[in-house]
Structure formats: C-alpha cells, structure tokens
Amino acid sequence: MRHLRRNAPTVNAGSMADIAFLLLIFFLVTTTISADKGILRKLPADCAEPPCNVTINDRNIFKIFVNRNNEIMIEDKDIIELSELKETLIRFIDNNGDNSCNYCNGERLATSSNKPSEAVISLKHDALTNYNAYIKVQDEISKAYLELRTTYAKNTFNKTPETLTKDELKQVKEAYPFILSEVEVERN
Structure with a gap:
C-alpha cells in the first residue's frame, strides 16, 4: 500500500508584517504625549540700547539663599x-x-526697597538643595507678588485681577514688576 503523504496546513503570514506595521502607526497617531510643565517665567529681553549693565542699589536687592539643609x-x-x-x-x-x-x-524703612519698580529679589541655592524646597520658595515669591498686585487692582480699579482689561493689567504689572534674579549655582 502506498503511503499518501499529507501536506501540513500552512498559515499565510505574508500580510502579518503589514498588520503589525498598521497597528504601530495607529498607536503612534492616537497616543498623546504630555508636554512637560515647568515654572512660567518671562525671560528678560536682550539689551538693545546701552547701558546694559545697570548698577542696583544694595537697598533694593532682597537676597534669599536656600542652603543644603533646605533652610x-x-x-x-x-x-x-x-x-x-x-x-x-x-x-x-x-x-x-x-x-x-x-x-x-510700606513702612519706609531705610533697609528695604525704594519702591516696587526698583525691588529685585535675588534667589540663590546650594547645589544640594532639595528641588521641592526650591520650588516652594519660588511659589512664596509668586504669592507675594500676586497679593501685592491683587491689592493694587482692588484699590485702583475696584476689580479682581481676573476681570482687568489688558491695559489695566499692564498698569498693575508696571506698578509691581516681577523682578527675580536667580544666581547660578556653584558646583564643587
């Protein structure tokens, strides 16, 4: 008797690569990549007209240092x-x-700033400062300016900051400009 040889069933895998490629494209297109969020700060513009180096009176600089112990x-x-x-x-x-x-x-102290438009906050931290502590200090600086600007908006325009027009908001920011100097960290 003759043996009949049966062919094993085969799967046509020719289109399998196409399907995997289409799935890859589908997931790449439909996936959203969240953008990193950071601290919103407006960087100073380049100095267009001299003098670019202005001397600031020490009285108008408020120095903050966050040490390695987060103090x-x-x-x-x-x-x-x-x-x-x-x-x-x-x-x-x-x-x-x-x-x-x-x-x-203000109290017109001889050790504090002349006026808000000249006040500079100088922030420095140690290389080993905890990032969370540094951000908390940044938040407190922002809260101070927010409170000053809110009070000014209420006293001058009888409005909250959210209801100010663009021109009024510009006037509030000019009255209390956010001037922050972050000192570069020295690493040993």
Whole structure:
C-alpha cells in the first residue's frame, strides 16, 4: 500500500508584517504625549540700547539663599521659616523708602526697597538643595507678588485681577514688576 503523504496546513503570514506595521502607526497617531510643565517665567529681553549693565542699589536687592539643609536665609544673616517669607517679601517690595510711591503701603524703612519698580529679589541655592524646597520658595515669591498686585487692582480699579482689561493689567504689572534674579549655582 502506498503511503499518501499529507501536506501540513500552512498559515499565510505574508500580510502579518503589514498588520503589525498598521497597528504601530495607529498607536503612534492616537497616543498623546504630555508636554512637560515647568515654572512660567518671562525671560528678560536682550539689551538693545546701552547701558546694559545697570548698577542696583544694595537697598533694593532682597537676597534669599536656600542652603543644603533646605533652610531659608535672607539678607545673608537671618534664617526664617517658609511661612514667613511671603510677608517679609511684601514688606520689602512695598516699602516706599524714597517716598515717591503714592500707592505703596510700606513702612519706609531705610533697609528695604525704594519702591516696587526698583525691588529685585535675588534667589540663590546650594547645589544640594532639595528641588521641592526650591520650588516652594519660588511659589512664596509668586504669592507675594500676586497679593501685592491683587491689592493694587482692588484699590485702583475696584476689580479682581481676573476681570482687568489688558491695559489695566499692564498698569498693575508696571506698578509691581516681577523682578527675580536667580544666581547660578556653584558646583564643587
């Protein structure tokens, strides 16, 4: 008797690569890649007209240093708690030291800024500072400016910042400009 040889059934895999490729394209097109979010800061414009290096009076610079232990030191001498930082900044910025600011509510201290438009916040941190602590300090600086701007908007326009027109918002930002100097970290 003769053996009949049966052919094993085969699967046509010729289109399998096409299907895998189509699935790959489908997932690439339909997947969204979330954008990283960071701290929104407007970088200063390039200096178009000299003088580009302006000397700032030491009285108008508020120095903040976050050390490796995440302690906040202000003015190179006093260590304060994070909860005290916002009020300390508000007193410094809104000081009216030269008595030229008609909207300021400050105490006119000789050790604080002349007026809000000249106040500079200088932020420096140690290379080993915890990132979370650094961001919390940034948040307190932003909260101080937000409170000052909100108060100015209420007193001047009788409005909240969300309801201001573009021109009014520009005036509020000119009254209390956010001037932050971040000092480059020295790594050993």
